[in-house]
Amino acid sequence: SNEFVLTFSCPQRPGIVHSLTGALVEHDGDIIELKQFDDPRANHYFLRLHFSVADASVAGADGPLRAELAQLAESYGAAWSLTAHGAPQRVLIMVSKFGHCLNDLLYRARVGELPVEIGAVVSNHPDHRGLVEWHGIPFFHVPVTPATKPDAEAKLLELVDRFDIDLVILARYMQILSDELTTALTGRAINIHHSFLPSFKGAKPYHQAYDRGVKTVGATAHYVNDELDEGPIIAQQVLQVDHTYGPEDLVAVGRDTECKALANAVKWHCERRVFLSGNRTVVLT
Amino acid sequence: SNEFVLTFSCPQRPGIVHSLTGALVEHDGDIIELKQFDDPRANHYFLRLHFSVADASVAGADGPLRAELAQLAESYGAAWSLTAHGAPQRVLIMVSKFGHCLNDLLYRARVGELPVEIGAVVSNHPDHRGLVEWHGIPFFHVPVTPATKPDAEAKLLELVDRFDIDLVILARYMQILSDELTTALTGRAINIHHSFLPSFKGAKPYHQAYDRGVKTVGATAHYVNDELDEGPIIAQQVLQVDHTYGPEDLVAVGRDTECKALANAVKWHCERRVFLSGNRTVVLT
Amino acid sequence: SNEFVLTFSCPQRPGIVHSLTGALVEHDGDIIELKQFDDPRANHYFLRLHFSVADASVAGADGPLRAELAQLAESYGAAWSLTAHGAPQRVLIMVSKFGHCLNDLLYRARVGELPVEIGAVVSNHPDHRGLVEWHGIPFFHVPVTPATKPDAEAKLLELVDRFDIDLVILARYMQILSDELTTALTGRAINIHHSFLPSFKGAKPYHQAYDRGVKTVGATAHYVNDELDEGPIIAQQVLQVDHTYGPEDLVAVGRDTECKALANAVKWHCERRVFLSGNRTVVLT
Amino acid sequence: SNEFVLTFSCPQRPGIVHSLTGALVEHDGDIIELKQFDDPRANHYFLRLHFSVADASVAGADGPLRAELAQLAESYGAAWSLTAHGAPQRVLIMVSKFGHCLNDLLYRARVGELPVEIGAVVSNHPDHRGLVEWHGIPFFHVPVTPATKPDAEAKLLELVDRFDIDLVILARYMQILSDELTTALTGRAINIHHSFLPSFKGAKPYHQAYDRGVKTVGATAHYVNDELDEGPIIAQQVLQVDHTYGPEDLVAVGRDTECKALANAVKWHCERRVFLSGNRTVVLT
Structure with a gap:
């Protein structure tokens, strides 16, 4: 071209x-x-x-x-x-038990909606091996315990290197990364947080949203940095809810916002539309 | 009827x-x-x-x-x-310098979209007297200084009483109410907060949103209670924004979300659709 | 239970x-x-x-x-x-070449978001056999030509019968059904139309939307009846677009609205929340 | 400057x-x-x-x-x-009985959100004289009957000339303009249509939307041309509705979408962001 x-x-x-x-x-x-x-x-x-x-x-x-x-x-x-133009970026997807973002990214990559080549998928659980391998993509089960965390992170960096990875996508990967790892991945790791940041940082944001009775829930895709949930925001999606939504209903409707916010962030990043500007981003779409 | x-x-x-x-x-x-x-x-x-x-x-x-x-x-x-059914509730609107919610409520009341009779408008600034009186509604200028605050709040309660008020609407009233007053008005005062709560409590939420680079801004209508910005949420509205919005642009687009969230909350309250349930609301629309 | x-x-x-x-x-x-x-x-x-x-x-x-x-x-x-309560309905999905709605429904069914058992998938193209069978669901390739259409439709009805199907989902099935078939399936077939009906009936709605320069595109899930694109509407989803979207970009963003509108319609139908009322629906969510 | x-x-x-x-x-x-x-x-x-x-x-x-x-x-x-930059455009607003767009434009102009000077308001009804004159703007009551229509349109053009008008805004003006007038105003007249075009052209679009049972309603701001409701679209706004909305409820919720779509179109036009491209617009926001 x-x-x-x-x-x-x-x-x-x-x-x-x-x-x-x-x-x-x-x-x-x-x-x-x-x-x-x-x-x-x-x-x-x-x-x-x-x-x-x-x-x-x-x-x-x-x-x-x-x-x-x-x-x-x-x-x-x-x-x-x-x-x-159009040169795909090589990505590695990390995931834990919740597979909706993984499934969404696999599908969008498959139909050519994202300019990516998925080099590998890494998970601390074995659950998604079947789906990933059906797509013809290598799957690595890397369990994480407090004791093995340094080894697991070293393994991840080795895979990033081996598969020549440009971008790491944390697609509901439920382990907190060490400062060393986030530093090593600065500007090339995107996380999806299952809330409208900065509202509900930390664990169980949907339960917090329920307790507070909010009428809108959302998801936030952001670059990973060494401050948990504080990295520069790339994309957000929101949905209206009401009092009938219990915490688990909020989780369910939240899935759609998470998939879309993360897919947008990955697309814009891989099309080289996202620039860092302090703790903000400039997204030239 | x-x-x-x-x-x-x-x-x-x-x-x-x-x-x-x-x-x-x-x-x-x-x-x-x-x-x-x-x-x-x-x-x-x-x-x-x-x-x-x-x-x-x-x-x-x-x-x-x-x-x-x-x-x-x-x-x-x-x-x-x-x-x-349809019996209007008598409301008193409080406002400071920003008049967009006031103007919006006056118009909606005028065309019959809200089941309210606006008994009076109270402001700590004289600016909106002309508009309010043009609508045929009594306007009271009640300045507030640290020294006069108790008197001002007493005056407000006197007006609530004199005009037989069911609901007080804080339509961008920029004074913090005393605990005595919030207690006296429990369940019959609605505030519009110019942010998506609980994200950005306190002053200058649009500047906070800018600094954090959020891609979505919103407004929250809630019952007033004695914890600032923590009352039960009735309605929220959000809008997508991007990096080109400076703090003052966020203020401008925020106005539409504030008007709509507050108008919804007032409508639902006055139609007796809102129930308190702990720190949450049930809204039977 | x-x-x-x-x-x-x-x-x-x-x-x-x-x-x-x-x-x-x-x-x-x-x-x-x-x-x-x-x-x-x-x-x-x-x-x-x-x-x-x-x-x-x-x-x-x-x-x-x-x-x-x-x-x-x-x-x-x-x-x-x-x-x-919660008894799954047995569904049959029909699809042609565009597989995004199929993939979306398979995933939502898998994680328990939809109260359905997918009995079979039928397509006039062989493309999606791999994905469907990976999910452990029978796949039937039933090609359609003008000459074979009656046979193809008979085959479909036979499958509906054999798999004890409650609901047929047309998930971007690009063949027009005969009046006999739509009559046979009245009230138990849902179609996703790739436009905001009734705006852009018929073929190539995204091209029509482009030519007209609309700033919003959408998708419509509706019951099938014998008037093409005129069945009672169950759910709609819309997205904002702008002048930079060519027809193929509209197709791409439209996919998300199609998936969500169809998933909502299927969920509400299978939870028995949808009632027919003339050419309208009542949806008790 | x-x-x-x-x-x-x-x-x-x-x-x-x-x-x-x-x-x-x-x-x-x-x-x-x-x-x-x-x-x-x-x-x-x-x-x-x-x-x-x-x-x-x-x-x-x-x-x-x-x-x-x-x-x-x-x-x-x-x-x-x-x-x-920032030089206001001189606008003339035309209105009939429904005054929500008029009120909205008057307010936004007053607080400096729109770069306009409102030179005059023209109406075929006397109803809004009070509000307009309160804002210090000349109001002209120009009744229209089949017999007086040519005179009324001549009067309008005379006012456009007298007040040195750059843009005519049809803010729910319910008279159909003659071809001569639309030609004379090509590219400098914006209309708000109370539906999501091209869905529901012509009269009573909210009743059409009700009959069809749509789940989304909207409004469209477009340049006026000699084909009724077919001018290039500048802005659209949509809202979700459901079966409980009767035609008059759709009218009520539609008001907010009309105000916002029209305000956006006027703002973008007056900031010189809108370009005509055949029957489409390019909006450089």
Whole structure:
């Protein structure tokens, strides 16, 4: 393919778009989609540019367009990436007993709705082996006890390495990760929290929601960081409920919001639409 | 009119509906709408019954139907009420500088969407006098300083009394009420909180939402009690937002959710659809 | 189990609830959930009553409670049913190439979210055999051509009979059913239409939505009748979209609305919450 | 102010953004918000660019930046505009008996949520004179009968001219406009239709929705053109309903969707975010 995606973020300064599109024009590039956000509070600039070129090699490893963009990135002090459009990211899914998000991701990946290749599924329970293997994906049962946790996390990192994983998805994985692991995975691990954060942190959010009598429940997909449930939020979904919903009914309706929030977050991340900005995200959809 | 609304709530026990409908049948009553909720966790029963009778006097002050229902209420240990259907409740609206909820309530009352008579509007600022008086409603400017707060609250209670008020609506009234006042108004004061509770209690919830980068904002209408922002929730409304919304944009979109959540709560309360159940509400819509 | 569900619908008349709850009281029944709707326009009454009895046999085949309810039904001219609560309905799913609704229903049935037993899956394409058989459910490939259509429909009815099917679910089955078949399945076949009906009837609704530039798309689950896309609506789901969505993007986001609308309709039907009322439905959730 | 908004739309061609941002850079411009859409189906390009300049005169009537943009527009065959950011548009509101949209627009304009100056309100009924004049806005009662319709429309155009009106808002104005008038107002008249178009065209859409038993109702704001209810859609809002809603209940809940859809459409139009593209709109929010 001769389509590429450029991401570029740097401190605000006049002339950035003009410089970047200048490099494109010079190499016969044509813009397909350009999204940008000038954050007036962070004084920072974020851009995602999807473009085509007549000759794909200009954007290749040693291509002149890539070289020129690298130079611009240096002069603007930018974080940047240039990748083939549509290139799937390799993901590893972690799951415990609740399999709805896993099943949802497997299906969406299968029909081409998500630009991912699922390299492996890891679980601290054996329950979902059958489904995962039916999809032709390797399944690893890695039990976790307080004593084996360091080994289990080492095993996970080994799998991340072995399967060349870009993104780890915690699809209702019910173990708390160590600080070492969250640090190692910074910016490349997405969790789905089964509540509308920051409302109901911690365990049993649906029971908390019931006790408080809320009329709306939701789910939050966020990057993992070393503060539990405090990582930058990528996507949220909510549903209206009423007094007839007991805690277990809230759990049931919550499943749909969890599936959708997580699928959105994974899609946007893998399409390179999500930028970190302090404890917030910029999502250029 | 020969239509009435019965509310009835008591500990669960078999036979309640049968007894109540028996009293109706005996007096030629006909059910128009019956809503009930058997709460399995609170072990409590809640009923709202809208019915007509051939002869309205049976449900009047000394009517035999009313007497029979009173007897049933006593035998079941029930809280109950029997009122003419559609009879407006008398409300007093309190407001500070932000007038969107006030304007919304004035309009809905005017077109008959809410079963209320607005007896008076009280504000700690003079700004909204013109609009309120244009609607033909008395307006009272009651400034509040730390020193005058007891007097101001006494004045409020005097107005509640003078205008025969059933319900006080805090429509973005930005003063914290004393415990004495919240106690005096228990179950007959509704507040609109400009956030999705319990997420962002206290001041400046939209700024908190911005800092946390949430993708959804909302508003919560709740009964006032002596714990700030902790009263039983009646209605919530939410909206999706994104990274482009600064704090003041969140304030702006929040206005629509505040208006709608508060209007719903007032409507349901005044139609006698809301029951307290511990720190939760049962809303029989 | 000693829990049962009574459904009862008949022309409006005073005293119905009292009579029915009288039968319950007499046989030591206890109400768990009672929902009713007095339709003032159709002048018709609809009730769903979930209750428990001390002795399940009173509601059994020859039980006295059942006999009494039968008598009441006759005197009121009511359509009625009395079934064990939670008893799964036997369903047959029909599908063509698009498998998202099939996958969704298989998953929800598997985790116990739907009170169904999936007896068989029938498709005019072989594609989904693997997934269906992995779930341990018989799969039948029944190709349809203009010439073989009568045979294919006969085969379907034979399967409905052989697997003792209560409900046929058309989960994106892309063949138009004959009038004979729709008549044979009246009230026991649910279709998911991939648009917000009645907006975009017929083929390619997402392309129609694109051409019209709508900002909202949706899906409609309805009972099948002999007028294409005109059966009584049970559930609808909508999503906001914008100008960036091409027809194929609308198809993609539409999938989530289709899954959810169909799952809701199936759940409510199988819980016996859906009543037909002319070309409308009453859904007692 | 030294902030401006450029809108620019033309057939797709490489280099457009680069050229436009080049003109900015040359005149010390700084981008505040840039939104663009490359429509692959229409092969057309749409841009809205909010920027600041050090010296406002470069974008003034004879300023060099304006001259350069004019030249670029000519070379690209573009429709374009360059206006001061935040400059209010002058609007005229037309209304009949239902005043909810009028009241909503008056309030939003008053608190600065809409960048408009309401020049006048015209109605075929006298009912809303009091409210409008309380807001300090001229009110014109222009009755319409079949015989007087041409005169009434001439009067309207005279008012549009006299008050220097940019946009006519039909806020539940219940008269059908003549082809001459719709032609005269092409692209500068927005109507609110009280249904989810294209579902329920014509009169009494809520009654149609009731008869069809839909579970979702909505409202549609669209540009007026000479085909009734067929103009390009700008905004839609929907709400879930159920079987208990009679036609008049649908009317009541519909009011909120009408207010919000119309307010959004007016806001986006007046911020110059809406572009026509055939029978569709591109809305660069």
